[in-house]
Amino acid sequence: MTDHSENNVSDERLTRAGHSRRDILKFGSIATLGAVLGGVALPGRAAPVLAQAGSEGELAPNDPLDILIVNYDGGTLLDFAGPSEIFHRLPNTNVRYASLNGGSVTLEFGVVYGKTERLADIEKTDVILVPGGSNLAAPMRPEYQAQIRRLADSAKHVTSVCNGSLVLAATGVLKGKRSACHWAFVNKLSEYGAIPVPDRFVEDDNGRFMSGGGVTAGIDFALRVAAKLRGQQAAEFTQLAIEYDPAPPFHSGHPRDARPEVIAMVDKELPGASRGLARIPGVR
Incomplete structure (x- = not known):
């Protein structure tokens, strides 16, 4: 006692x-x-x-790290809010937010987020993160795709959360690469030449490509990115500082655990979800 x-x-x-x-x-x-x-x-x-000492990260403690989070109308707040909470607490790390035209973007549920930089004004970044959303029409536009592809080509690490991997895959950068995605959309990755993996965190090319599953997986994803780049101790400290100690009240966060009637409810809302082929605005 x-x-x-x-x-x-x-x-x-x-x-x-x-x-x-x-x-x-x-x-x-x-x-x-x-x-x-x-x-x-x-x-x-x-x-x-x-x-x-924990496992060492790729970067020395004093090495600067630049992380760019892509924002767009229709995006999901938690997809990038979770990771940004982790990234902002890492040493010598600069987190930036950018959209096609800069300024504010209107996220899912009408949440207005800004002020963002203009993608075209950013020459390069070490890490690019593309979060997902309930409507991918904006980031699937050619202008967005061109800027994302340009920055991804020169980035050391290309990352995504949720169905943001579909946005990356549409640029062609994930062709032949393993990637995570929200379970309801994961199999649509293959339509863009990517390899769908139904895991909460996936990496390829020794971590040049890293991705998280649906929405809340962004926190797990970011801690893994933090450990890879800044070392396990920095990641563990950040996890403790924000008290990330999940204890969900229900085991219903994935189809493997959810009750059949709950899965059926999601399938009704998102036809094809249980096959990983749900449709989303902006994706053919």
């Missing part, structure tokens, strides 16, 4: 240190978290050893 007096002692020590959860999230560094905890032994856990 947990010793409640130990809980109280730990809480008091943290309070006296004058640090709060907001401080941890604001400063977003391993050094900050280490100073805050100061070796406090949390109930039921060993004292944190933050100097312990």
